[in-house]
Amino acid sequence: MKDPMEQDYEQIQRERLPTLYEVLIQVTKAPVDSWEFYTYLSQFPYAIDYLDFWIDLMAHIRLCKDYVKGVRESVEFNETIASRNRDEVNIEDDNESVSSSVLLDALLNEGYLDFQNTKRVSQFLQGDTNDSPRVSRLVDGWKRQSGIADGQNHPLALMVDEMLRKETRKLKQPKITRKQLVNNALQICNIYLLKSAEDNKYLINVPERVKNQVLYDVQQEQRHDPAVFEPLKTVAYQFLEIDCFPKFLSTVALHNIHDQISNWRYQSPGLRRHRSKSPFSNYTVLSRVLIGLIWLGIGFWIGYTLIFLHYSRAIRVVTIVPFALGSYSIVCGLYQVDILYAFFGLTQALMYQEKDGSQTDRKHSHDYSEIPTIFKLLGGRSRLIKIQHDFIKKLLWKRALWCGFLTTLATAILTVIFSCVPGYRL
Known part of the structure; x- marks a missing residue:
């Protein structure tokens, strides 16, 4: 049986972010x-x-x-x-x-x-x-x-x-x-x-x-x-x-979506030009915010159309779908935390890895076999990796809960407004 002080020490070590020295000696x-x-x-x-x-x-x-x-x-x-x-x-x-x-x-x-x-x-x-x-x-x-x-x-x-x-x-x-x-x-x-x-x-x-x-x-x-x-x-x-190091930790420990970093430093000119084809990979934040605005625009268009065609309030509830998608994309983009990624314990790697990359790239690449297939269909599996640090996984889960609360709140407010206002046929 372990000593209580030893157990407390191990608990403290698990409930913290790594130090620079631990990263440099490759134990993280x-x-x-x-x-x-x-x-x-x-x-x-x-x-x-x-x-x-x-x-x-x-x-x-x-x-x-x-x-x-x-x-x-x-x-x-x-x-x-x-x-x-x-x-x-x-x-x-x-x-x-x-x-x-x-x-x-x-x-x-x-x-x-x-x-x-x-x-x-x-x-x-x-x-x-x-x-x-x-x-x-x-x-x-x-x-x-x-x-x-x-x-x-x-x-x-x-x-x-x-x-x-x-x-x-x-x-x-x-x-x-x-x-x-x-x-x-x-x-x-x-x-x-x-x-x-x-x-x-x-x-x-x-x-x-x-x-x-x-x-x-x-x-x-x-x-x-x-x-x-x-x-x-x-x-x-x-x-x-x-x-x-503090900037690095704030980037990878508090966020699970990142814009792709160029690999100009250590690859040949031919490979430097290669980037992932997905906009969610190259410009993660901007693409999510723009797509979120598009979904909100669709939600407003559907909402106003149903209001001015004097549809019933029950039918106008369908605006919950575009408002939910729009709120999800904008909140996740602004906070750089994807709720689904956090739920599955995933995060985006900072650089895209080619399947037929060089030996050096394969040596340092992560294992993508554990990524759920659903993310491949969504076009984002190429840069997703499993979070293997328990404390970071917990941090991102807490931030994802806050993002989920904001998404739910924004969706509810917009849906209630467009569902409850009186209809008026032009």
Whole structure:
């Protein structure tokens, strides 16, 4: 049996909207998943650049983790196949040979290869081992043994790369090297921090102090550790969290009908021109309001015709049909909440998905098999997806009840007026 406090915590977690961090690490479900967030930001060129930077930075951090993991695996491999005596090295003797395996083993024991200790790993990636006297003496001994000058930068990185190259030749398995990490960090700087005519992903509104410091650390100091991007990461996250994410939530969590967003950002020119043929897909709000006005016009025309032809009040009640359809369309269009969609737990995806789309599109597309067939007949199934977030489903259901109340009220008022007024034959 669960603890009451644990049950309360789980209940609180279920009764809330997701956070930006949960969306970015891809633990949320439609319609607040990371792909919908990316699609939403694609209509804002400068905002999507910050999300692209975040994605590339996370990929760089994964490369750093793979680099450290490769070093750890190499240490373990060397320990497994080692046939020589692994007695304790006398580090006080300057003439003693210092092997790379001994140095890497010391790095492992000192926690420099433990990614749970982010500070230690960052120091290792920077080549800074000054706070460990044992590792520092081993590095100095390896430098003297290898003939590396004291003034040369990154002696530890040189040793690790040399060991990884040997490991690659032995196992014929490619390993990530420091050079690749440096090149990847330089590429991030070139794309997002330097203006270029070829690439339009330059981050605007980044403080010059932050930008210049990152450029100096990467270009001049040849740093590639995740800590070097930490100030820029904070700026990007705050921008996404404060300026972008609330608007995204208000769009997808409080509304279930949306105008179609263009896919200009990540599709070929031929596919960019493709849009759904349904007006309810391309211009959802406008089309519903216009069709609602048309139905109201039909209702007024029928009502006035029956009044001036002096039909009985019982016959004039037929105006309830066009008034109901008109009120439904206008209210749903203005509130951007479709009552039927909410009843079936559906919402519109922000972008139309082709059945024969590219592999990338199919990878991120949603499952449309659970959509009721009736919506296919109404021309709106192509963009409908199931709401998999219970709290958002509940929010939309409450808003749909309010829309249903307004629709019923407007329909009743108009029907009563045109049914109860005295008839007069012209």
